[in-house]
Amino acid sequence: MRKVLIITYYWPPAGGPGVQRWLKFVKYLPDFGVEPVVYTPLNPHYPLQDTSLEQEVPNGVEVIKQKILEPYSVSKLFSRKQTTTISSGIIAEEDKQSLLQKMMLFIRGNLFIPDARVLWVKPSVSFLKDYLQKNNIETIITTGPPHSLHLIGLELQKKLKVKWIADFRDPWTNIGYHKKLKLTGRAARKHKELELEVLKSADQIVTTSFTTAEEFRQKTSRPVTVITNGFDDTGRNAVDQDKSFTISHIGSLLSGRNPLNLWQVLGELKEENENFKEDLKLQLTGVVSEEVIQGIKTAGLEKNLELKDYVTHNQALVLQQRARLLLLIEINSEVTRGIIPGKVFEYLAAGRPIIAVGPENWDVNRILGETGAGKVFGYTDGEILKEAILKVYRDYKQGEEGVITRDIMAYSRRNLSGKMASLIKVGWE
Incomplete structure (x- = not known):
């Protein structure tokens, strides 16, 4: 060798x-x-x-x-x-x-x-x-x-x-x-x-x-x-999903990664649906800027917000599997179109639906499209973003696991x- x-x-x-x-x-x-x-x-x-x-x-x-x-x-x-x-x-x-x-x-x-x-x-x-x-x-x-x-x-x-x-x-x-x-x-x-x-x-x-x-x-x-x-397909143990409708983001959320439209949509769903209001948990793990936290509070989501400090890689894998919906967020800029966060592949392996918010023509769209794992939305999308979240929520209420069935092994x-x-x-x- x-x-x-x-x-x-x-x-x-x-x-x-x-x-x-x-x-x-x-x-x-x-x-x-x-x-x-x-x-x-x-x-x-x-x-x-x-x-x-x-x-x-x-x-x-x-x-x-x-x-x-x-x-x-x-x-x-x-x-x-x-x-x-x-x-x-x-x-x-x-x-x-x-x-x-x-x-x-x-x-x-x-x-x-x-x-x-x-x-x-x-x-x-x-x-x-x-x-x-x-x-x-x-x-x-x-x-x-x-x-x-x-x-x-x-x-x-x-x-x-x-x-x-x-x-x-x-x-x-x-x-x-x-x-x-x-x-x-x-x-x-x-x-x-x-x-x-x-x-x-x-x-x-x-x-x-x-x-x-x-x-x-x-x-x-x-x-x-x-x-x-x-993603590494070894050493991953089966994990029970949260009882709550947990929407989780793993990693830094700094000022540039602040999708106000997403927070607004979640706030509207909370106001429109009493069950959603009780079930929702917005879990952010890692460094989160004050601007992001303020945007979440302004949308009326403060009581649903759970902030967690940096966790080990193995702990992050568990949080991904426990979530009902995974968030992927990138800065809305021309120069970030080619950024594919490493966590997107671990999200694939977790088998949970993915909602991504990022720039137009983002490379991530190609990967989510190939695998059927989720969809990319822009920073101004509203109703179509709301409908996508509602679909995952309805599956959750009906006891659906939301596991991806399309082949993802090309990314192992x-x-x-x-x-x-x-x-x-x-x-x-």
């Missing part, structure tokens, strides 16, 4: 969706004749941690850890809260930013290009150059964000002529928060130059969304393949790992 080196910043005990993708690929790639070796920082700054994920690291997998010069460790001395917020990609609108946040954003955007982990590039290239030669590894994979990791792949390819796959979990210059980094003209040009060099140099480009793939195909002649995120982590293994093996004898 031949080895492949995976260069990733996020690795257990990191929490959140960023770590899941390659943790699962590492789990299943050996089933397809590929032995993964992982390279990751020894002293990273993770905004979220989930120590339960350490138990999912396969026994025997080689994980190499090297120290990183982490600027966020320094910025925490000035403001731990702002450091965690910015490093998570959570950036307030201009008129709501403090002077400290504005200063930190300017430094982050203009002194650390493409991101705060760029100082890890040079020492990593020096270390990995020798490691790859000594261990006869000829294929490497970089996964971003942070996109500075792609610069490690770029340099190693130049020095060793290794085969290099660049995996983009999110866009680079088109990512939602990019324009909030207070970039100078010079810094903005540098980002685009680096992105283009990576796209034109990597042997294979992988994206998690269809929109990002099309964007990249306009910039490079290199092959671009979509391999979405997915194991099947997706087979697709990734096929890309890795291109050119292997």
